[in-house]
Amino acid sequence: DQQVKQNSPSLSVQEGRISILNCDYTNSMFDYFLWYKKYPAEGPTFLISISSIKDKNEDGRFTVFLNKSAKHLSLHIVPSQPGDSAVYFCAASGETGANNLFFGTGTRLTVIP
Amino acid sequence: DSGVTQTPKHLITATGQRVTLRCSPRSGDLSVYWYQQSLDQGLQFLIQYYNGEERAKGNILERFSAQQFPDLHSELNLSSLELGDSALYFCASSVQTGSKGNEQFFGPGTRLTVL
Numbered sequence: 001d002q003q004v005k006q007n008s009p010s011l012s013v014q015e016g017r018i019s020i021l022n023c024d025y026t027n028s029m030f031d032y033f034l035w036y037k038k039y040p041a042e043g044p045t046f047l048i049s050i051s052s053i054k055d056k057n058e059d060g061r062f063t064v065f066l067n068k069s070a071k072h073l074s075l076h077i078v079p080s081q082p083g084d085s086a087v088y089f090c091a092a093s094g095e096t097g098a099n100n101l102f103f104g105t106g107t108r109l110t111v112i113p
Numbered sequence: 114d115s116g117v118t119q120t121p122k123h124l125i126t127a128t129g130q131r132v133t134l135r136c137s138p139r140s141g142d143l144s145v146y147w148y149q150q151s152l153d154q155g156l157q158f159l160i161q162y163y164n165g166e167e168r169a170k171g172n173i174l175e176r177f178s179a180q181q182f183p184d185l186h187s188e189l190n191l192s193s194l195e196l197g198d199s200a201l202y203f204c205a206s207s208v209q210t211g212s213k214g215n216e217q218f219f220g221p222g223t224r225l226t227v228l
Binding site (some may be wrong): 002004006017034036041042043044045046048089091099100101102104106107 | 115117144146148152153155156157158161169171204207216217218219220221222228
């Protein structure tokens with residue numbers, strides 16, 4: 001049972017425009033959410049996170065929004081750059097308190113120059 | 114470079130065999146996590162160790178086992194391998210456990226192919 005879902009396997013965006021990646025979760029016990037970025041032949045790299053007590057967290061071009069009532073989060077990248085082209089994974093933790101992560105299946109972002 | 118190392122990078126073996134994957138965490142990190150990524154799937158949590166002790170278990174098969182040694186490196190042992198065990202296996206580490214906000218740093222992964 002997939003507790004974290006990324007329903008869009010791929011997304012293409014023009015350079016300079018906004019990229020919006022979406023993620024839904026089903027487990028209301030999750031209280032910490034993260035986005036990871038993955039290039040081919042590399043491990044996932046941490047991008048940005050948000051605690052469930054917040055609804056927004058911003059870091060440079062990256063902003064994560066959390067809507068707890070809808071069990072939905074999104075990652076906004078503005079402006080998008082060709083180097084942002086990668087697979088983005090949404091992850092959540094909190095169920096066990098042991099900090100292991102539950103991952104979505106990823107969204108492949110392609111930023112077109 | 115995350116500071117987490119995994120060996121080997123690639124492993125090709127036959128069904129029924131046993132393999133060992135190795136992970137060295139970042140310097141100072143006490144927690145090690147193992148994840149499996151099958152084709153077109155997200156990463157699935159297998160098991161976590163903290164300072165040598167098992168801390169949490171995910172969907173880890175009984176044919177799989179892991180341990181963390183006194184020098185904090187970890188090994189994931191996969192036995193009686195089946196075709197479906199072919200996947201990318203990632204190791205991650207973090208400073209501690211049970212504390213929200215602990216970023217996990219991932220190694221480059223080991224690609225296991227079972228023929």
